[in-house]
Amino acid sequence: LKALLSLAPSPRLVCVCARARARSLERPLLRLRRGASNFAMGAAACPRRSSSEEAVPFSVVDAGKKGNGEDRLGSATAAVGGSVGSDDHLDKRPRWMCECHVTHNFYVRRLGLHVVYSGDDAAFLEQYRAEIDKLGVGQDEEVLQDVRKQREERLQAPLEAAARAGAARRLYVPLWREVYAPRPEDCLAPAFRELAAALRAGDGSSTPLQRVAELKARGLLEEIRPGLLTFDVLSVAFCQRLEEELAHFEASGLPKSAPNTMNRRGVVLAELAFGPGLLDPLVADYLEPVAAALLPGHCQGLDSYRAFTVQYEAVQDGDRELALHYDNAEVTLNVNLGGLWEGGEIEFQGLATEPEDKAMLARVSLPRGRGVLHAGLDLHRALPLTSGRRHNLVVWCRSSKVRNERCPMCFEAPRVVSTNRFGDEGFTVPPCRLGASSWEASAGDLFS
Numbered sequence: 001l002k003a004l005l006s007l008a009p010s011p012r013l014v015c016v017c018a019r020a021r022a023r024s025l026e027r028p029l030l031r032l033r034r035g036a037s038n039f040a041m042g043a044a045a046c047p048r049r050s051s052s053e054e055a056v057p058f059s060v061v062d063a064g065k066k067g068n069g070e071d072r073l074g075s076a077t078a079a080v081g082g083s084v085g086s087d088d089h090l091d092k093r094p095r096w097m098c099e100c101h102v103t104h105n106f107y108v109r110r111l112g113l114h115v116v117y118s119g120d121d122a123a124f125l126e127q128y129r130a131e132i133d134k135l136g137v138g139q140d141e142e143v144l145q146d147v148r149k150q151r152e153e154r155l156q157a158p159l160e161a162a163a164r165a166g167a168a169r170r171l172y173v174p175l176w177r178e179v180y181a182p183r184p185e186d187c188l189a190p191a192f193r194e195l196a197a198a199l200r201a202g203d204g205s206s207t208p209l210q211r212v213a214e215l216k217a218r219g220l221l222e223e224i225r226p227g228l229l230t231f232d233v234l235s236v237a238f239c240q241r242l243e244e245e246l247a248h249f250e251a252s253g254l255p256k257s258a259p260n261t262m263n264r265r266g267v268v269l270a271e272l273a274f275g276p277g278l279l280d281p282l283v284a285d286y287l288e289p290v291a292a293a294l295l296p297g298h299c300q301g302l303d304s305y306r307a308f309t310v311q312y313e314a315v316q317d318g319d320r321e322l323a324l325h326y327d328n329a330e331v332t333l334n335v336n337l338g339g340l341w342e343g344g345e346i347e348f349q350g351l352a353t354e355p356e357d358k359a360m361l362a363r364v365s366l367p368r369g370r371g372v373l374h375a376g377l378d379l380h381r382a383l384p385l386t387s388g389r390r391h392n393l394v395v396w397c398r399s400s401k402v403r404n405e406r407c408p409m410c411f412e413a414p415r416v417v418s419t420n421r422f423g424d425e426g427f428t429v430p431p432c433r434l435g436a437s438s439w440e441a442s443a444g445d446l447f448s
Contacts, residue, residue, distance in 0.1 A: 073184040073281045095424035099417055099435040100410035106150045108143060110135060117147040157257075161422035164255045165271045172272075175248035176241045181277025189232035189369055192286070195220045200289040208293045221294075224362050227378060228348055229294050233371040234393075239337045243391060246309060259394075263319055265311035270422055279307050279395070287397055291331045291373065298375045299330045300401035304426035307396070309337065312344055312382060313389040320344075322382035326352050328408055328425065329396030332378075335371035341388030346372065349379040366392075376408065398426030 103118045111131050117124050121144055125132065132139055174180070184193060198211055198220075206214070215221040222230045234242075246267055250256070259266035269279060288302045306329070312319050321344075334346065350360030363383070364372050374380070376396065403426055407414040415435040416427045 073182060073187065073278065073285075094429065095419050095421055096416040096427040096429060096432065097419045097423050097425040098407040098409060098414040098427065100407060100412070100415075101423075101425070102151055102154045104410050106147050108146055110139070110143060110146070115147065117151060119151065158420045158423035161257060161268070161271060162420055164257065165422070167254055168249075168272055172249060172252055172254055174245060176245045179238070179242050179245045179278070180273050182238065187234060187238040187278070188286070189235050191220050191232040192234075195231055196286045196290055199293040208296075212293060224348075224364060224372075225360060227295065227351075228362055228364070228372065228374050230364065230366065230370060230372045232369055233333070233335045234337075234369045236369050239369050242393075243338045259308035259310050262322055262325070263310040265313070265319055266309040268422075269307040269309070274307070279305065283395065283397055287331075287333060287395070291397060294373060295331055295375055298377070298402070299397070299399040301399055302331065302397045303400050304398045304424060305329075305395055306398075307394065309391065309393050311389065311391050312339075312341070312385045314341070314343075314385045314387045318389075321384040324349070324379055324381040326379050326408075327376040327396055328398075329376035330399040330402050330408075331373065331397040332376050333371050333373050333395045333397065334366075335393045335395075336366035336368055337391040337393050338368050339388060339390040341385050341390045343384055343386035344390050345383045347381050347383055348374065349381075351375060351377045352379050353377055400426050400428045404428060404431050 104116050105114045106117050107114050111128070113128075113131060115124070115128060124144070124147065125140055128143075132143055135143075178186070195215055198215055199208070201211070212221065216223060220231060224230060249267065249272065256271065257268055258264045259268055269275070283302055283305045291299050291302060310319070310322075312321070314320055345363040345365045348360070348362045348364065350357050354360075366372060404414065406412065407427075414427050414432045416425075416429060416432045417435040419425075
C-alpha cells in the first residue's frame with residue numbers, strides 16, 4: 001500500500017487568513033514547541049429492538065444541492081436493507097491528502113517531542129541523535145519501532161476505515177433510524193435556525209456586521225472574545241437520541257476507531273451513515289453561511305469536513321483532558337451532546353500564527369446542545385475533568401481555497417496524494433501539486 005492518509009480523527013486545523021499568510025512561518029511553530037500539538041496527525045444491546053429486525057439504510061442524497069437547509073436535512077429516506085447504509089461509496093470525486101501526513105508530527109512520548117520521519121531510519125537517527133542519546137545507551141531501536149508503527153498506522157488507516165464502514169453498513173442495526181436523516185425542526189435548535197437564516201439573508205437591508213450586532217443584542221449569539229463565538233445548535237431532545245444511538249453502536253461490538261491520536265473514546269461519523277441526511281446539509285446549508293459571516297478571514301466557502309465525537313470521563317483509564325493543539329480545519333464547531341461534569345472547560349489561547357496574547361485567553365463551558373465556533377488555528381485544550389463525563393460533537397470544516405495555498409499541517413504548499421474519502425483532507429487538484437506517491441487501491445477494495 002502506498003496510502004497516505006489523514007484519517008485520524010484528530011488533527012489538523014489551520015486556517016490561513018490574509019494576515020496569517022503575510023506572517024512568517026516560524027511564529028506558529030515556535031508556539032507549538034511550547035506544548036501545542038498538531039491534533040490531526042497524530043487523535044448491552046437496547047431491548048427496544050431485537051437483532052432479528054431489519055435495519056434500514058438510506059437513499060442517495062445530492063450532496064451538491066444548495067438551498068435554505070430545510071429541503072436537505074431529513075432528505076435521506078429509508079429503504080429496506082440489511083443495515084445502516086451509506087451511499088458515500090457512490091461518490092467518485094477525487095480525494096486528496098498532503099504527503100506530510102505520513103512524514104510529520106509523530107509524537108514520541110519517550111522523547112516528549114513531535115518528530116519528522118519519512119521512513120529513512122538513518123536520516124531520522126542523525127536528525128534526532130542528541131535527543132535520543134539523552135535516553136541512555138541502546139535506545140535507537142525502541143524509538144525507531146515507535147515511529148515506524150505510527151507511520152504504518154497512518155498508511156493503513158484509510159483502508160481500515162473503509163473496512164469498518166463496510167462492516168457497519170452490512171451488520172449494524174440502528175436504534176433510532178431518524179437521527180441519520182432528521183428534519184431540521186427535529187434536530188436543530190430554533191435559535192440556530194433563526195441565526196443561520198439571518199446570516200444567510202442578503203437582501204441588502206443591512207450589512208453582515210449589522211446583522212451580527214442585532215443577533216448578539218437578541219441573545220442568539222454570544223461573542224466570548226474576537227474569533228470565539230457560542231450559540232445554540234442542536235435541540236436537547238436530538239442530543240439525547242444521538243447519544244443513545246452512539247451508545248447503541250458502541251455496545252454492538254462492531255469495530256470502530258479512536259476519533260484521533262489524543263482522544264480514545266468517541267466515534268468517527270464518516271464510518272456510520274450520518275453524512276447525507278445530517279452532516280452534509282448541516283455544513284453546507286447552516287455552518288457555511290454562519291462561518292462566512294462570523295469568521296470571514298478564515299474561510300472561503302466550506303466544501304468538506306470531518307466529524308467525530310469525543311468523550312471525557314473521570315474514571316480510571318478515561319480521557320480526562322486534552323493537550324494544547326490546533327485543528328486540521330479552517331473552522332471548527334464543537335457542540336456539547338451531554339453529560340454532567342465538573343472541570344473540563346475548553347481553554348482557548350489565540351491563533352497559532354500570532355504572538356501569544358493573554359487577552360486572547362478564554363475558557364468555555366457549554367450546556368447541552370450549545371456549540372462554540374472558532375478558527376482551526378485557534379490553539380485550545382480541554383482542561384482536566386474532575387468528576388462526571390462530557391460528550392461532544394466536533395466538526396472540522398475545511399475550505400479548499402484556503403488550504404490549497406498552504407497545508408495547515410506542514411505550513412508549506414501542499415504536495416498531495418490520492419486517498420479515499422476517509423483520508424480526504426479537503427485539497428483539490430489543480431492547483432495543488434501532485435506528490436510522488438498515490439493510493440492504488442481500487443474503489444472495489446475500498447468499499448467492499
